[in-house]
Amino acid sequence: TGNQWGYGKDDGPSAWNTNYPVADGDRQSPIDILPHQARHDPNLGPIVLNYDRCTSINIANNGHSVVVEFEDSDDRSVIQGGPLDNPYRLKQFHFHWGGKGCHGSEHTVEGNSYASELHLVHWNAVKFKTFGEAASTSDGLAVLGIFLETGDEHRWLHMITDALYTVKFKGSVTDFKGFNPKCLLPSSLHYWTYLGSLTTPPLHESVIWIVVKEPMIVSEKQLGKFRTLVFTGEEEDERTRMENNFRPPQLLKGRTVRSSN
Numbered sequence: 001t002g003n004q005w006g007y008g009k010d011d012g013p014s015a016w017n018t019n020y021p022v023a024d025g026d027r028q029s030p031i032d033i034l035p036h037q038a039r040h041d042p043n044l045g046p047i048v049l050n051y052d053r054c055t056s057i058n059i060a061n062n063g064h065s066v067v068v069e070f071e072d073s074d075d076r077s078v079i080q081g082g083p084l085d086n087p088y089r090l091k092q093f094h095f096h097w098g099g100k101g102c103h104g105s106e107h108t109v110e111g112n113s114y115a116s117e118l119h120l121v122h123w124n125a126v127k128f129k130t131f132g133e134a135a136s137t138s139d140g141l142a143v144l145g146i147f148l149e150t151g152d153e154h155r156w157l158h159m160i161t162d163a164l165y166t167v168k169f170k171g172s173v174t175d176f177k178g179f180n181p182k183c184l185l186p187s188s189l190h191y192w193t194y195l196g197s198l199t200t201p202p203l204h205e206s207v208i209w210i211v212v213k214e215p216m217i218v219s220e221k222q223l224g225k226f227r228t229l230v231f232t233g234e235e236e237d238e239r240t241r242m243e244n245n246f247r248p249p250q251l252l253k254g255r256t257v258r259s260s261n
């Protein structure tokens with residue numbers, strides 16, 4: 001029913017253009033970032049996150065990833081500065097990851113991928129009335145991308161990984177209040193920025209991408225807990241482990257990637 005898409009052989013990224021022709025568009029994401037070809041732009045100020053009064057609501061398995069949703073009825077948690085002309089409201093964050101040992105980030109840097117990538121999704125509530133409207137209009141969204149690299153245990157990620165068992169199956173949702181994602185961010189927020197799209201269907205070309213250069217370090221054990229989720233619902237008989245839920249890099253098609261200092 002509807003436009004079922006996934007990350008498998010038959011419904012994966014190479015098949016998405018059948019139901020979503022914009023998959024072959026001019027500003028698709030993710031991309032491979034070449035730092036030496038990025039234009040350093042001194043006018044690009046720092047990214048400013050005001051998450052102090054942020055209100056997380058729940059954590060869910062939507063059949064593609066694990067998502068933490070936020071209350072976005074006012075400007076209590078916003079990102080601004082950098083390439084952004086307005087404050088953008090935090091709506092949700094989610095992750096993309098690989099299989100055991102192999103890589104799983106969406107953006108790559110000089111062809112190198114990281115183990116995983118965190119996406120903090122924000123929308124321009126100054127120009128648009130709803131998230132859906134912003135998500136389908138050019139520059140309606142700003143997504144902050146953070147790479148995850150394996151190493152020492154991350155001191156705060158356990159707050160997410162300890163909740164994953166409650167959302168093992170597609171369609172499961174559980175309360176997840178009082179979590180502030182600021183605790184997940186690396187110390188430096190130097191970034192690359194470019195105009196792109198959602199990295200999953202409907203692939204709307206509505207995203208101002210802000211990809212942070214410094215990865216957050218998480219342990220292999222913490223990352224392994226993401227792979228205990230399944231793409232399938234509890235009622236389905238086959239259990240398909242949720243992993244490799246990433247889209248490979250897309251053509252730059254003449255776009256410029258800018259770099260903050």
Ligand SMILES: CC[C@H](C)CCC(=O)Nc1ccc(S(N)(=O)=O)cc1
Nearest residue numbers: 119121132135143197198199200202
């Ligand atoms: C029109 C409504 C809107 C599509 C509802 C669904 C949605 O929020 N999708 C979404 C959000 C973020 C990304 S990503 N991976 O950060 O680029 C990919 C898909």
Ligand SMILES: [Zn+2]
Nearest residue numbers: 094096119199
């Ligand atoms: Zn994403």
